[in-house]
Amino acid sequence: EVQLVESGGGLVQPGGSLRLSCAASGFTFSSYEMNWVRQAPGKGLEWVSYISSSGSTIYYADSVKGRFTISRDNAKNSLYLQMNSLRAEDTAVYYCARGRSRDGYNYSDYWGQGTLVTVSS
Amino acid sequence: DIQMTQSPSSLSASVGDRVTITCRASQSISSYLNWYQQKPGKAPKLLIYAASSLQSGVPSRFSGSGSGTDFTLTISSLQPEDFATYYCQQSYSTHRFTFGPGTKVDIK
Numbered sequence: 001e002v003q004l005v006e007s008g009g010g011l012v013q014p015g016g017s018l019r020l021s022c023a024a025s026g027f028t029f030s031s032y033e034m035n036w037v038r039q040a041p042g043k044g045l046e047w048v049s050y051i052s053s054s055g056s057t058i059y060y061a062d063s064v065k066g067r068f069t070i071s072r073d074n075a076k077n078s079l080y081l082q083m084n085s086l087r088a089e090d091t092a093v094y095y096c097a098r099g100r101s102r103d104g105y106n107y108s109d110y111w112g113q114g115t116l117v118t119v120s121s
Numbered sequence: 122d123i124q125m126t127q128s129p130s131s132l133s134a135s136v137g138d139r140v141t142i143t144c145r146a147s148q149s150i151s152s153y154l155n156w157y158q159q160k161p162g163k164a165p166k167l168l169i170y171a172a173s174s175l176q177s178g179v180p181s182r183f184s185g186s187g188s189g190t191d192f193t194l195t196i197s198s199l200q201p202e203d204f205a206t207y208y209c210q211q212s213y214s215t216h217r218f219t220f221g222p223g224t225k226v227d228i229k
Binding site: 015033035037044045046047049057059061062082095100102103106107108109111112113116 | 152163166170176201208215220
């Protein structure tokens with residue numbers, strides 16, 4: 001059974017840092033692309049970052065570029081999101097999601113349960 | 122950047138109703154369009170990818186259509202478990218997959 005379990009969320013002051021983790025199991029983690037997607041309270045979904053299966057290709061949303069860093073450790077079946085210079089508008093539930101590609105079409109077929117990040121003084 | 126819009130933003134429907142949700146892209150995205158369902162406090166669930174391909178395990182009452190800039194998600198006969206928020210997502214931009222604002226379907 002595919003499982004994605006996020007951790008590392010919590011309360012942090014503006015300007016602070018936090019590192020999120022996503023532990024993957026039930027599939028060959030090193031073969032899959034991964035994404036981080038967030039959802040502010042009562043709001044819609046916002047794609048945050050993408051990393052290829054090898055970690056060699058990375059993309060960020062403009063809203064987090066230069067402040068967030070995505071990474072992965074395929075030996076540990078884990079995905080990470082290092083978040084620096086946090087702002088109130090980064091407050092959200094952060095989901096990790098497995099990426100799939102079929103005939104050139106990309107989508108996220110499994111999602112974790114999410115971890116809440118609250119940025120407040 | 123490609124912008125996604127959805128209409129309506131919310132709708133009220135009864136069990137058994139046929140429900141249609143529309144998604145529009147700011148430029149042509151061919152068939153690079155996914156649909157997700159999200160229930161309160163839960164993670165999103167993939168329903169449709171490539172505009173019209175049903176994800177494994179998703180009931181056949183869900184269907185997707187469209188290409189270019191205009192897409193629809195149709196629920197042929199609304200069931201109690203279908204009350205949720207539905208999001209479209211474009212996958213045309215290389216790994217910068219933006220979502221629509223969502224359509225909330227609730228009970229009439």
